[in-house]
Structures are given as structure tokens and as C-alpha cells.
Amino acid sequence: MSDPTWANHTGLFEAAGLTVKTYPYYDYDNHNLKFEQMLDCLNHVKANDIVLLHACCHNPSGMDLTNEQWDIIANVANQRGFTPLIDMAYQGFGDGIDEDAYGVRLMASNVDNMILCCSCSKNFGLYRERIGACSLIGATSQQADTALSILLYVIRCNYSMPPAHGAAIVETILDDVALKQQWHDEVKVMRDRINGNRRLLTQALTRQNISRDFNFITEQKGMFSFLGLSTDQVQQLKSEFSIYMVDSSRISIAGISDENVEYIAKAVAMVL
DSSP: OEESOOHHHHHHHHHTTOOOOOEEOEETTTTEEOHHHHHHHHTTOOTTOEEEEEOSSOTTTOOOOOHHHHHHHHHHHHHHOOEEEEEESOTTSSSOTTGGGHHHHHHHHHOSOEEEEEEOTTTTSOGGGTOEEEEEEOSSHHHHHHHHHHHHHHHHHHTSSOOSHHHHHHHHHHTSHHHHHHHHHHHHHHHHHHHHHHHHHHHHHHTTTOSSOOTHHHHOOSSEEEOOOOHHHHHHHHHHHOOOOOTTOEEEGGGOOTTTHHHHHHHHHHHO
16 A cells, blocks of 8 residues: 555455555655655565555545556556556546546556446545445456456445445436536536635745745645644644644645635644
């Protein structure tokens, strides 16, 4: 898994009996990717291992692979023979519904085996319906059928039958040209709002004349970003300004608005 990754990934995989290791990903000091270190690590991954990748809107860092970097990673996956497991929880919240699938489609065309887990929680607003999909690609149809039979067994032991209501909603939307276009348009509204919030916060912090450069926030994608604050500074934001975030200083970009951004920026300036 990437360092860092969604906090629940570790628990999920360890509960399944897997040995969890990490590859370098986010540079907290420079607010960018440790791509060369990531590449070096993946070049030593064994063929029977599984590598978890975030399709877009990396959670929690917001720092995504570029298309050029996806090209390189896909080539490494092909050469090393490991199985990519791609988590796509925020499709459409980065650059666009099609654009955010670039790495997924590229990887699928480059490797023999792949697992894709996608969610409808955010981009369809169906969080509590628990709707998503697990897609398997096998080197042969027989391998894919074998993997499916194992997957069905695991499903039976876990939840037996998925919720039908949310899946019916998604199916209805995607099967209707007008509704699908409306969904595309509404996802764009959310994407533009999140990206606008990134600019809004960066501009507000700049107006505080802070010596630290926060322009990295606008380069990231999705709902989250690390502000680069210490644990003590995060606690000070909570106790003195009632601004809440996890100790890693991961902030919810979606929680920013015109009404609170100046207050947030002034509070960050105070703790710095």
C-alpha cells in the first residue's frame, strides 16, 4: 500500500490474513510525490504480491499520479508480474469521469490480472446504500471464472446479498442517456466546487502573509489535503479555534466555504 493510504485499508487486509507492507508515496516536507522512491520499491515487488493503487483523488494526501507516471507504473506492473488492486472511490472528483479512469484503463490493457474496486458512495451520493463494484481481469477466461467463484464464496460468507435499492438507482441513471448526462453535469458541479475551494483556501492563506507556501493545495485533487501542521498545531486549532482535523493535519476541502475560509486562514496563521 502507499504510505499513507486510507486508514481502513490496513485493517481490511490484515483481517483477511494478508501481510501488509508499504511503498513510499507522499513527501510531507515538500508536499509532492516520492515517485522515484515509489518506483524503486515497486521494481522489487514479487510476482505473487498485490499492489494497491489509488485511481484518483488519493486519500488522504490528494496527490495523484500524472498520466506519464501511470504509464511508467503500468510498465513496471507488466514486467514484475504483480497484481494491481486499484481503489477508485472518487471517480469524477479529480479531472473528470473519463479522465480519472486513465490509470485504470491503462493498467487493464497492460497486465494479465487486475482487481478494480469502485464506489458509488461519493459520486452518486449513495454513501449509506453501500453500492460499488469489484471487477476482476484474468489472463484467461478460465482464470477469471475461477476467481469469480472464489469471490462469490467470500461474498456469501460476508454479506450474502448486496443492497438492491442503490444498485437499481445507479443502473437506472447509467442506462438513460438524459439521466447519465445530468449525472455527469452534477458531478462536474461538485468537482468544480472542490477545486474552487482549493483555490479559495490557498488565496486566503496567501493574504495572511504567511512565509510558508501553500500553493501545493491547488495542485492536489479530491476531498482531502495535508496542511503540513504539527500535532500540537492541530490541537491548538481545535482548542482555541474549534477547527477540527485529524492529527496528521488532513483537512476536508469539501468543508470549506466562502463564509468560513477567512476564519480558517487566520487561525492557521495564528498557530504558525
